Amino acid sequence: MAEGEGFDRRRAVSLLQEATRLIGEYSGSSDTSTTQFLNSEPIQNAISQGQQQHHQRTDNINQRQNISGSTESNTSSTPSPSLVNSVRERSLGNFRDLFAPYGSSNRRSLSSSHQSAHPPSKRKKQNAVPKFKVCETWTHTFFCLANREQIVAPSTALKTRLQQAGLGRKKICFNWKATAAEVKTKLEEIYPKLENGGGFEIMRRGPQANELMVIQSPRRGYSVPYL
Secondary structure (H helix, E strand, O other), X not given: OHHHHHXXXXXXXXXXXXXXXXXXXXXXXXXXXXXXXXXXXXXXXXXXXXXXXXXXXHHHHHHHXXXXXXXXXXXXXXXXXXXXXXXXXXXXXXXXXXXXXXOOHHHHHHHHHHHHHOXXXXXXXXXXXXXXXOOOEEEEEEEEOOOOOOOEOOOHHHHHHHHHOOOEEEEEEEEOOOOHHHHHHHHHHHOHHHHHOOOOOOEEEOOOOOEEEEOOOOOOOOOOOOO
C-alpha cells in the first residue's frame, strides 16, 4: 500500500508540473517556480483529493477481500452434496434394515442366530447307539484231573492222555447267577465220569509255576458268584 500511495503522489506531481508549464506559457511568466504552485491552495486541494481517492480504492479492495474471505468460509462450512448424499443413503439403509419385511434375509439371519443360541435337539432313538447289554453268563476254562490228590500241574504227555479219556481241558459257560447245584449239574454234564467219582474239588494255580491249590468249598458248594 505504501508503494501505491507513492506512485499516486508522483503521478499527481507530474500532472501539476505539466499544468504549471501550461499556465506559465499562457501567462507569459516563465519565472514562476514549481514550488509556488505546489504551495498554492488549488494544488493542495488536488493532492488531497487524489489521496482520498486512493484511500477509497484501498478500502474497496479491503472490502472485496473481506467479502471473498467470508464467502470462502461460508463455502467451507457448507457440507458438500456428495457428503449429504452419503449420509442420506446410510440413513435409508439403516431404516430398511430395521423395518425389513417378514421373510427377508435379515429376518432369516436373526432367526438362525436365535436358533443357534439353543442347544441342538437330541437325536432320534432309531439313530441312537443301543445300550450295552450286560452279559448274563460266566465262561471259564476247566481242566479235569484223574487223581483227586494231585497237587501239581500235569505234564504234556499226561494232558494228552486225559484229553483222550474225556477229561482234560474244557471251556464251560455258566449262568452268571448259577447256584452250587447248577454248577455241579453243568460240570457232570461236561465231564460225565464225575458222576461216579464220589465228588470233586476245584483248584487254581498256586504261587509256583506248576503248583495247584484247592479252593475251599463253602458249605453249600461252589456257586458262580462264589467262584
